[in-house]
Amino acid sequence: MSVRPDMAKTWLQVQVSAKRLEAEGVAGFTLTAPDGNALPAFTPGAHVDVEIDGGLIRQYSLCNPPHETHSYEIAVLLEPASRGGSRAMHQRIREGDLLRISAPKNLFALHPGKHQSLLFAGGIGITPILCMAGHLARSGDHFELHYCARSKGRAAFADQIRLSDFAAQTHFHFDDGNEEQRLQVSAVLQNADADAHVYVCGPAGFIDHVLGTALNLGWPVERLHREFFAAEVAATSTGGAFEVQIARTGKTIMVPPDQSIVAALSENGIDVPVSCEQGICGTCLTRVLEGEPDHRDSFLTTSEQERNDQMLLCCSRAKSARLVLDL
Numbered sequence: 001m002s003v004r005p006d007m008a009k010t011w012l013q014v015q016v017s018a019k020r021l022e023a024e025g026v027a028g029f030t031l032t033a034p035d036g037n038a039l040p041a042f043t044p045g046a047h048v049d050v051e052i053d054g055g056l057i058r059q060y061s062l063c064n065p066p067h068e069t070h071s072y073e074i075a076v077l078l079e080p081a082s083r084g085g086s087r088a089m090h091q092r093i094r095e096g097d098l099l100r101i102s103a104p105k106n107l108f109a110l111h112p113g114k115h116q117s118l119l120f121a122g123g124i125g126i127t128p129i130l131c132m133a134g135h136l137a138r139s140g141d142h143f144e145l146h147y148c149a150r151s152k153g154r155a156a157f158a159d160q161i162r163l164s165d166f167a168a169q170t171h172f173h174f175d176d177g178n179e180e181q182r183l184q185v186s187a188v189l190q191n192a193d194a195d196a197h198v199y200v201c202g203p204a205g206f207i208d209h210v211l212g213t214a215l216n217l218g219w220p221v222e223r224l225h226r227e228f229f230a231a232e233v234a235a236t237s238t239g240g241a242f243e244v245q246i247a248r249t250g251k252t253i254m255v256p257p258d259q260s261i262v263a264a265l266s267e268n269g270i271d272v273p274v275s276c277e278q279g280i281c282g283t284c285l286t287r288v289l290e291g292e293p294d295h296r297d298s299f300l301t302t303s304e305q306e307r308n309d310q311m312l313l314c315c316s317r318a319k320s321a322r323l324v325l326d327l
Helices: 085-091 123-139 158-162 185-190 204-216 261-267 302-307
Strands: 011-023 026-032 047-052 056-061 072-077 098-102 117-122 143-149 170-174 197-202 224-228 242-246 252-255 285-290 310-312 322-325
Touching: 026 085, 047 072, 047 085, 056 072, 056 085, 056 123, 072 085, 072 123, 117 123, 117 185, 117 204, 123 143, 123 158, 123 197, 143 158, 158 170, 185 204, 197 204, 204 224, 242 261, 252 261
Parallel strands: 117 143, 117 197, 143 170, 197 224, 242 322
Antiparallel strands: 011 026, 011 098, 026 072, 047 056, 047 098, 242 252, 285 310, 285 322
């Protein structure tokens, strides 16, 4: 079965024109078009899929301001438990190498309108937040940036931020610093404008803390925006086997306890586009026509999951004995 047209991906070839150390364990890359032409435009919060080592695909947020059209800047944290992507980017990708990337996609866009924006970044979660801050400063909008890192040495782009035109709006919070400089999320939120929006990116625990505090203070969900740079992947061995039926052909495929839906479909010649394989990017989002999914993603909102009319096939499973998928 061919890939659905609406999920087809446009690939671009770019060259690594620069590689540098942004912080301890963080490599920065400048990507440009080999012919020197402008790259497709993007908006704050956007990311690109990067193909690494012939098939491995990972998502990296664009760090530079959107008005810079001749390059994309990304930064990659070397993960101790890397599944191959970050290790390859750090150890094998060199200046001058050619890479395939997707056109920019934005699942973490700034809310339109004039209002205060509260930007919270945890560790490598600074990457989309940095782009947002640059755009907001250039537009003259009201915002604050709170950047949390383990230490000054692990804070990527710290020197760049200190020299930026939004340095005065930025607050650094380091785990190894004194108590006075620690992030007090509740105080920040309580002092915010009545119509402010929150944008948070970082580890799941950091995001949960910021958004949980906001919800406890009565913030409406529609003013809370988050993006994960990594997710805890639920074990596929729980929940038992189940069947998926392909609506367009009627073919039924058994998904065993130790295999994802995507892998089971692939073994049967049905290719579903995937990128992160962690349930955070939405690439494999598929409509569910019958059955009850067991949602294990970090992409859909709680209300979207409760509708049970769509699911991410890379990580989610089934509560019912059968799922009928719109494939």
